[in-house]
Amino acid sequence: MHSPTRTPLRLTRFAHGGGCACKIPPGELEDVLAGLTGPVLAVGDTSLLVGLATGDDAAVVALPGESGAAPRAVVSTADFFTPVVDDPYDWGRIAAANALSDVYAMGGWPIVAVNLLAWPRDVLPFELAREVLRGGLEIAAEAGCHVGGGHSVDDPEPKYGMAVTGLADPDRLLRNDTGRPGVPLSLTKPLGLGVLNNRHKATGERFEQAVATMTALNRDASAAALAAGAVCATDVTGFGLLGHLHKLARASGVTAVLDTAAVPYLDGAREAVRDGYVSGGTRRNLDWVTPFTDFGAADDDTRLLLADAQTSGGLLVAGEVPGAPVVGELVPEGTHSVVLR
Template identity: 70%
Template sequence: MVMQQRTTRLTGYAHGGGCACKIPPGELEDAVRGLVGQAAPGVLVGLDDGDDAAAVLVRDDLAVLATADFFTPVVDDPYDWGRIAAANALSDIYAMGGRPIVAVNLVGWPREVLPMELLTEVLRGGLDVATQAGCPVIGGHTVDDPEPKYGMAVTGVAGPDELLRNDAAQPGLPLTLTKPIGTGILNNRHKRTGEVFEQAVAVMTELNADAADAAKAAGARAATDVTGFGLLGHLFKLCRASGVGATIDAGAVPVLDGVRESLEDGYVSGGTRRNLSWVRPHLEPDAGITKEDLLLLADAQTSGGLLVVGEVPGYPVIGKTTAGSGIRIR
C-alpha cells in the first residue's frame, strides 16, 4: 500500500538507506582479514565466520551474546525508523538462537539541522519495539553527526547447545526463509519518490523472536538473518563457513507486493548491485534466471527474516543445502 509522505524527509539527509548503507561485503572482509582467529578463553563464536553476534561462554549452561547495529534513515517517519532499527539490531540475537536481555542506544544526530523532537520520536520507536521484545533500553551514546544514524548495541543470552551458527549447516537439508524479501527495492523507491510502503514497514518492524523459537523447536543448528548483504550474500557466507553448497528455487522465495514492479522501474540501490557483484562468481543460475532475478535475490534487506537450515513449520522452504560448493539458482 502506498501512502502520502510527511513533510520532513529524513532519507534526504542520508547518502544511503538502512542496511544498504553498509560497507560492501568484499571490502569489509578485506578490512578485517588480519583480525580473525583470535584464541580467547570462552569464545564460542567470534569474527571468523561472519556470524550475526559474538558468543562467549560464561557458565557451562550459559552463553552471553553481543552485537551492535545502526544505520542511516531507511524511511522518513522518525518513529518508524526507530522501530525498524531496533528490530534489526535485536534480530542479530534471535539469529543466534538467543534472547535479548538489555540494549543501549547508538545515535548520530545533526543537532543544528534536525530538531531534537524528531530524535525523541526515533528513540520512542526503538524503545517501543525493545519493550515488545522484553528487552530494557538503558542509556546509550550520542554524537553530533552531519548524517543521522540510529541503532542499538544489544546483549543477549542463550544455552550453548541452542546456538544457531553459520558453520553448523549440513548438506541435504531444506532452507527456510521467514520473511519476504524486497525491502531494499521498496526503500530505494521511497527515498527517491517519497511513496510510503506499509507492507515494507510492517515486515521490517516484525521481530524475529517467534521465527527463532520455531527454528530451535524444529531442531535447527544453523541460521542467519537476511540484511544488508541480501539473501544470496548471507547464504553464501553460511555455506562457505559450513563447507556446503545450496540450491535456491527462485520461484519459491517470497517477495513483497510491489517489489517486482519497482525493480522493473529501476529502483535498485548501489548496495544491492555491489552484493551481486561480490557473490556472482559463486552462482550457477539456470538458463531461465535473469539478471533482474539475481538483483532481487541480492537485494540489500533491512531487518529481514531468518534464513534457517532445516524445515521450520509455518514458513516457506526456498531450497536446500547440497554437498560441494556454489549456489545453484533454478
C-alpha cells in the same frame, strides 16, 4: 501508531544510503577484517564460541558454569544505520528490530540494549530524535528487552541503532557454519525491502507492507527454528539473500541450491526493480556473489531481487520452520557455493 505529527522534513534526504544498504560492501569488509582476531585471554581458553571467523550475526561467549546450573552464553551485537524511511518513529522501530534480530539469529533472547544515536543537531530538530528513540523503545519493550541508556554524537548524517546483549543456551545455538547436506532451507520473511525502500526514498511513496515486515521481530521464527531442531541459521540483511546464503554455505562447507520460484517477495517489489529503484548496495552485493553463484536461467531482475539489500529481513534457516516457505536445500559442496534452479 505513527508519529503524532507528520514532519515536512524527509529524513531519507539526509542520508547517502538507506538502512542496511549503507553497509560497507561485503568484499571490501572481508579484506579489512582478513587476519584480524580477538586477543587470546588465556592459554586454552575456549569461552569465545562465535567470533570473527565465519562472519556470523553476533559474538557468543560461554559463561562460567555453576554446579547444577544450566549452561548459559552471552550474545553480543551492535547495528545502526541511516534513515530507511521518512517517519522518525517508524525508523526507530525498524532499527531496533534489526539490531535485536542478530540475537534471535543466533538462537538467543535479548535482555538489555543501549541506544546508538548520531544526529545533525544544527539541521534536524531534537523532537524528531525523540521520536526515533521512542520507536526503538517500543520495539525493545515488545521484545521484553531493557533499554539502559546509550551514546550520542553530533554528526552531519543521522544514524540510529542499538548495541544489544542477549543470552543463549550454548548447546542450542543457531550458527552459520553448522549447515549439513540434505537439509532444507526456509526463509521467514519475503524479499524486496531494499527496492521498496529505495522507491520510498526517491518518490515519498509509503509502503505499509514493507514497514510491517521490517518492524516484525524475528523472535517467533527463532523459537520455531530451535523447536524444530535447527542448528544453522542467519538473518538476511544488507548483503541480500545471495550474500548471506553464500556466507552460510562457505562457512558450512556445502553448496546451497535455491529454488527461485519458491522465494517469496513483497507486493510491489518486482515493479520497483522494473522501474529501476535498485540501490548501489544491491548492485555491489550482486557483483560480490557472482563468482560464487551458478545463476542458471535466472533473469536480471530476479538476480537483483535475490541480492537486494534487506533491512530487518527474516531468518534463513537450515531446516523446516512451520509457516515459512522452503526455498532450497543444502547439498554436498560443489564448484559454486550457491546454485539457482
